[in-house]
Amino acid sequence: MAIIIALIPALAWGSIGLISGKLGGNAYQQTLGMTFGALIFGIGTYLFTQPVLDTKVWVLGILSGLFWSVGQSQQFQAMKYIGVSLTVPMSTGMQLVANTLAGALLFAEWKTGKMVILGLLALVFLIAGAILTSRKEKTGEPGIVNFSGGLRALIISTVGYAGYTIIVKAGALGASAVVLPQAIGMVIGALLFSIGHQAFAKATGKNVITGLVWGLGNVFMLVSMAQVGLAISYSLSQMGIVISTFGSIFLLGERKTQKEMVWITCGSVLIIAGGVVLGLMK
Numbered sequence: 001m002a003i004i005i006a007l008i009p010a011l012a013w014g015s016i017g018l019i020s021g022k023l024g025g026n027a028y029q030q031t032l033g034m035t036f037g038a039l040i041f042g043i044g045t046y047l048f049t050q051p052v053l054d055t056k057v058w059v060l061g062i063l064s065g066l067f068w069s070v071g072q073s074q075q076f077q078a079m080k081y082i083g084v085s086l087t088v089p090m091s092t093g094m095q096l097v098a099n100t101l102a103g104a105l106l107f108a109e110w111k112t113g114k115m116v117i118l119g120l121l122a123l124v125f126l127i128a129g130a131i132l133t134s135r136k137e138k139t140g141e142p143g144i145v146n147f148s149g150g151l152r153a154l155i156i157s158t159v160g161y162a163g164y165t166i167i168v169k170a171g172a173l174g175a176s177a178v179v180l181p182q183a184i185g186m187v188i189g190a191l192l193f194s195i196g197h198q199a200f201a202k203a204t205g206k207n208v209i210t211g212l213v214w215g216l217g218n219v220f221m222l223v224s225m226a227q228v229g230l231a232i233s234y235s236l237s238q239m240g241i242v243i244s245t246f247g248s249i250f251l252l253g254e255r256k257t258q259k260e261m262v263w264i265t266c267g268s269v270l271i272i273a274g275g276v277v278l279g280l281m282k
Contacts, residue, residue, distance in 0.1 A: 006224035006236040012217030014240015017084040018247045020076070020210045025203025027076035028194040033204040034072065035186040037211015038218070042183030045219065051177035060171040061178040064164050065185020071160030072186075073193050074153040081150035084248035085256065085264065086134060091154055092241045093130025093271055097123060098162040100278065103230040107169060118277050125274030132267030133245070137257045168222060169230045175222035179215070232278050239275050241268055 020030045046053075078087040100123060103109040110116050168178055190199075217237065224233035245268055248254050249261075256264065 005220050006228060006233045007239065008220040009217035009224070009237035010240035011243070012213050012220075012240070013237060014243030015247075016210055016214055017079065017088055017244045018251055019213060020207055021079075021084055021248065021252045023203060023206040023210065025201065025207060026197065027073060027080055028190075028197040028199040029201050029204045030076045030207050030210065031069065031073040032187075032190040032194050032199045033207025034211040034214060035069065035183065035190040036204070037208035037213075038215045039183040039187050039211070040208065041212050041215025041219075042180040045176060045215075046180040049176040051174060053177055053181065056171060057173055057177050058181045060167050060173060061181025062185035062188070064167040064173075064178065065182040065187075066189040067160045067163030067167065068182070069160070069186050069189025069193060071157045071162075071164060073190065074157035074160060078150045078153035078157060081146040081153060083254050084252060085245050085254045087150065087154065088244040088248070089133030089241055089264065089267055089271060090130050090151075091157060093126045093133070094154060094158040095161050096126045096271070096274060096278075097130075098158050099165055099230055100126070102162060102166050102169075103232075106166065107230060109229045109232075118280065122274040122277040125270045125277065129267040129270030129272075129274065132263045132270065134267075135260065135263045137259045165225070165230060169225060173222075175219055175226065178222065179219060182218075183215070236275055236278070239272055241271055 016034075020034070023030075023033075025033065075087065075091055078091065081087075100119060104116075104119055110119050168182075194200075221233060221237045224237070227233070245264060249256055249264075
């Protein structure tokens with residue numbers, strides 16, 4: 001049952017890039033609209049569950065939300081630079097490596113020799129998968145708009161996403177309690193990043209839907225984190241890569257050559273294999 005709960009975020013988060021891509025807007029409008037949706041979801045969760053919110057939950061929850069806003073805004077920025085089908089697999093691989101290492105090194109979730117071996121094997125799969133999905137064939141046609149900019153955005157995004165989960169895990173914050181403070185931190189961060197970028201537009205309102213979908217995945221990910229640990233829960237939550245990567249190609253019309261499709265397919269399979277291996281560790 002715990003593994004099933006951990007897979008629900010994969011469905012929700014795997015759809016975010018596609019939903020935001022269809023709804024439109026620049027990276028700042030998408031991020032801000034998404035945080036408004038997450039705030040609505042957070043308020044609803046608070047009213048429904050009535051958790052106790054002490055000073056620790058407020059401070060760490062808002063801080064976690066600020067880190068998330070860095071991660072999400074930079075991921076949307078990377079999508080503008082290099083496309084959804086390339087951004088999501090690379091971002092997924094980088095996030096999985098960061099959170100897996102955090103779970104193993106900071107929280108000692110690898111307790112036996114078998115877990116260490118499986119964990120290292122999973123990391124090899126994840127890194128190889130990220131490398132494969134980022135390969136581009138030289139065709140002579142106009143390529144990626146700004147790969148260096150996309151890579152820089154992805155590195156910053158990974159730091160933000162890692163901070164968002166590590167803070168919750170380190171503070172042992174309850175899923176229902178942290179959702180509202182976290183959403184407030186997300187909104188604050190998105191507002192700060194959006195200054196001077198015309199963030200308030202029609203597309204911002206549309207992307208509230210994206211935030212509601214994200215909020216659903218977030219609650220189940222936090223619940224799963226308490227049950228099976230950071231490394232495993234976050235890894236399984238990222239298996240939505242199949243939805244986002246191939247959906248962006250077939251639904252958003254991102255063009256790929258035949259060789260690139262093979263590389264993306266193999267890379268996605270390796271990333272999924274890495275997630276499955278981490279799931280077997282529990």
